[in-house]
Amino acid sequence: MDLLSRSPLVAALLAAVAGLSEPALARQIVVVPAGNRSAEQPAIPQASALRTKASNTTYEEKFEKTVAFLKGDPALLDKIRHASAAYGVDPIHVVGAIVGEHTFNVSVVDRVQTYYVKALSYAALDISFSYKGTSLQAFLKRPEFQPCAALKDSSAVWSCRDEVWDEAFRGRTVDGIAYEAISFQRAFFQPFYAGQTFGLGQISPLTALQVTDLVHRVSGLPALTADRPQDIYRDVMDPDRSILYIAAIVRDAIDAYRDQGFDISGNPGITATLYNVGQPHRRAAQLRAAADAGTRRLPTENYYGWLINDRLQVLQGILDGVDGVRTSGTNR
Numbered sequence: 001m002d003l004l005s006r007s008p009l010v011a012a013l014l015a016a017v018a019g020l021s022e023p024a025l026a027r028q029i030v031v032v033p034a035g036n037r038s039a040e041q042p043a044i045p046q047a048s049a050l051r052t053k054a055s056n057t058t059y060e061e062k063f064e065k066t067v068a069f070l071k072g073d074p075a076l077l078d079k080i081r082h083a084s085a086a087y088g089v090d091p092i093h094v095v096g097a098i099v100g101e102h103t104f105n106v107s108v109v110d111r112v113q114t115y116y117v118k119a120l121s122y123a124a125l126d127i128s129f130s131y132k133g134t135s136l137q138a139f140l141k142r143p144e145f146q147p148c149a150a151l152k153d154s155s156a157v158w159s160c161r162d163e164v165w166d167e168a169f170r171g172r173t174v175d176g177i178a179y180e181a182i183s184f185q186r187a188f189f190q191p192f193y194a195g196q197t198f199g200l201g202q203i204s205p206l207t208a209l210q211v212t213d214l215v216h217r218v219s220g221l222p223a224l225t226a227d228r229p230q231d232i233y234r235d236v237m238d239p240d241r242s243i244l245y246i247a248a249i250v251r252d253a254i255d256a257y258r259d260q261g262f263d264i265s266g267n268p269g270i271t272a273t274l275y276n277v278g279q280p281h282r283r284a285a286q287l288r289a290a291a292d293a294g295t296r297r298l299p300t301e302n303y304y305g306w307l308i309n310d311r312l313q314v315l316q317g318i319l320d321g322v323d324g325v326r327t328s329g330t331n332r
Contacts, residue, residue: 027261042303066102087247096268096308097275101202127229144168154213201246203236211248253280260288273305
């Protein structure tokens with residue numbers, strides 16, 4: 001299989017390394033306007049509905065609990081503001097990511113100190129990343145991943161590897177091994193159980209690895225590697241570090257879209273959507289390809305991002321220290 005001919009993302013990443021891609025500044029940047037493109041909230045996945053029902057709660061209750069949690073911890077809000085400033089993003093994007101995760105996925109804890117306790121418990125576990133008896137380190141030595149070796153930045157490297165998994169292995173039989181039709185994240189980065197994300201930002205190990213160079217460069221934290229899973233869990237579980245990763249994930253998504261000619265920095269619903277679904281570089285490249293083919297489109301929020309835009313006044317009130325006004329409801 002000619003991976004480069006089938007993968008716009010990998011081809012674009014390699015072209016950028018070679019200096020062959022059109023500079024973002026040479027393109028006319030399309031500013032994505034604020035607000036939702038959809039009048040109604042898109043459908044919420046069944047998995048989220050079942051998880052919420054099993055907890056004997058509602059999305060509205062989880063939303064309000066998360067808002068109260070943030071408003072009740074001024075020190076945490078200060079850390080969010082400082083982290084956002086360090087990464088050059090409006091703190092509303094970080095608040096939106098936290099609120100979205102704890103509204104539709106795992107309910108927020110009662111106190112931030114609980115996250116510190118959990119971080120210590122994970123640090124003592126024996127963790128490794130593998131799939132069907134093959135370690136991640138050994139798997140990445142396969143020739144299919146060779147194009148990724150030319151890339152330097154962790155975001156580009158891990159985005160490339162994620163794309164290669166989907167193109168070359170996902171749902172295929174390769175060298176006599178049947179690979180399930182599941183994501184790279186689910187195959188290799190969930191050593192305990194499916195659907196794993198962790199800490200205040202509900203960050204997956206793969207996402208943490210993608211932005212580790214950015215976090216190292218901006219905040220000075222040691223770079224993460226897949227060889228030391230405990231370090232990854234420490235960083236995503238520790239609230240002080242997790243906030244830095246949340247801001248970095250938002251920054252990475254904004255940069256990915258700007259590199260493709262779209263400015264999403266003024267739409268927290270879009271950054272929240274990308275925080276939820278991941279793969280911002282791939283999605284931005286797909287949007288660029290569609291635009292180049294004559295299909296004029298803007299990125300669209302999903303159910304998660306739609307809520308953030310819909311409740312923007314409430315969320316801004318958290319940062320401003322005032323009560324917001326609820327504009328409409330989530331699906332219960």
